[in-house]
Amino acid sequence: MSWDLSTQNPNDHALRLANALLRANGGTTALLQMSPATGDATDAGQLGLNTPNFQSLPLSPAVFRRIRATMKEGQPVKYELLVSAVAVQTAVSELQLSSADALFSTTASVVVGGKSFLIESVSVSESMGSVYMYRLLLRESASEWQMQQASQ
Amino acid sequence: MENAKDTFYITLRNRLSTVNPNRTMILRAVTRPGILVEEAEAPVAELPLDVFVLRWTKLDADTQLPSTLTQMTCEIQYATAGTQNNAGLDRGRALEAMDDELLRLLCPSSAQKMNYAQTPASQMGTLIFWSQAVFEPATTVRERMGRVVTVSVFAFQEQGER
Numbered sequence: 001m002s003w004d005l006s007t008q009n010p011n012d013h014a015l016r017l018a019n020a021l022l023r024a025n026g027g028t029t030a031l032l033q034m035s036p037a038t039g040d041a042t043d044a045g046q047l048g049l050n051t052p053n054f055q056s057l058p059l060s061p062a063v064f065r066r067i068r069a070t071m072k073e074g075q076p077v078k079y080e081l082l083v084s085a086v087a088v089q090t091a092v093s094e095l096q097l098s099s100a101d102a103l104f105s106t107t108a109s110v111v112v113g114g115k116s117f118l119i120e121s122v123s124v125s126e127s128m129g130s131v132y133m134y135r136l137l138l139r140e141s142a143s144e145w146q147m148q149q150a151s152q
Numbered sequence: 153m154e155n156a157k158d159t160f161y162i163t164l165r166n167r168l169s170t171v172n173p174n175r176t177m178i179l180r181a182v183t184r185p186g187i188l189v190e191e192a193e194a195p196v197a198e199l200p201l202d203v204f205v206l207r208w209t210k211l212d213a214d215t216q217l218p219s220t221l222t223q224m225t226c227e228i229q230y231a232t233a234g235t236q237n238n239a240g241l242d243r244g245r246a247l248e249a250m251d252d253e254l255l256r257l258l259c260p261s262s263a264q265k266m267n268y269a270q271t272p273a274s275q276m277g278t279l280i281f282w283s284q285a286v287f288e289p290a291t292t293v294r295e296r297m298g299r300v301v302t303v304s305v306f307a308f309q310e311q312g313e314r
Contacts, residue, residue: 036181039181040180043158045182046161046189047161047162047189047192048189049269118195118196118197120197
């Protein structure tokens with residue numbers, strides 16, 4: 001086994017290309033529902049008595065699409081959300097988190113077009129070792145709450 | 153019934169902070185003992201590792217007594233993938249450690265019923281008590297080893313209590 005010692009000159013062309021493609025192919029805004037920076041440490045907060053006061057964190061550009069045309073009875077429909085890495089990096093530094101994983105693991109749900117979705121898994125697309133796009137596999141939430149929509 | 157469920161969780165949580173103060177988790181920006189009530193948290197695709205998750209399932213009520221006796225079934229689920237230091241090869245030991253902790257959390261098998269809907273929480277007139285834990289066989293899903301433990305929690309409905 002050997003190391004790859006070839007010269008690579010990473011630049012942000014993949015990042016900019018992903019941004020442009022995501023904008024051109026729908027370019028929507030997704031809202032991550034995040035718990036506030038100062039959490040509720042009370043007993044009532046752990047028992048579902050207090051409102052969680054989730055805050056909306058907008059991510060754009062993003063593309064939202066259904067990944068399966070056929071539906072099985074009792075199975076929620078699955079969707080995917082493609083998000084620009086620039087938006088994710090901005091959110092990570094805004095919230096002073098250690099990584100994008102930390103961002104998504106602390107997300108309660110994702111709101112797109114006023115509907116709520118749950119994150120099933122997260123994967124990334126990379127170019128020369130740097131992430132240019134995140135792919136979130138989403139499951140339709142059973143609740144039919146009308147959520148706040150992102151202002152474009 | 154909510155008071156009994158709340159009391160059971162808070163009792164186990166407080167005992168866990170004594171039995172193993174190192175079993176903590178960060179949930180909704182709060183560091184707290186590694187135990188949670190599934191129905192009081194945001195739904196997740198996969199339950200967290202190394203944490204006790206309480207899931208309330210069956211409910212029975214005996215209305216033939218002077219005061220209604222409710223029996224609620226609590227499934228306590230937990231799973232582990234071992235530790236990073238041991239590359240997960242200690243997952244059997246980690247699961248056994250959680251089994252042991254749970255046995256200690258459940259003993260003694262009663263607690264004073266409290267009303268946590270009020271601030272500060274107020275003591276109620278009866279106790280809640282629970283059965284011996286029934287340990288299901290351990291299950292393995294890829295690198296996760298987990299177990300479900302079932303406990304029946306009993307509580308008398310007090311006057312004016314929902």
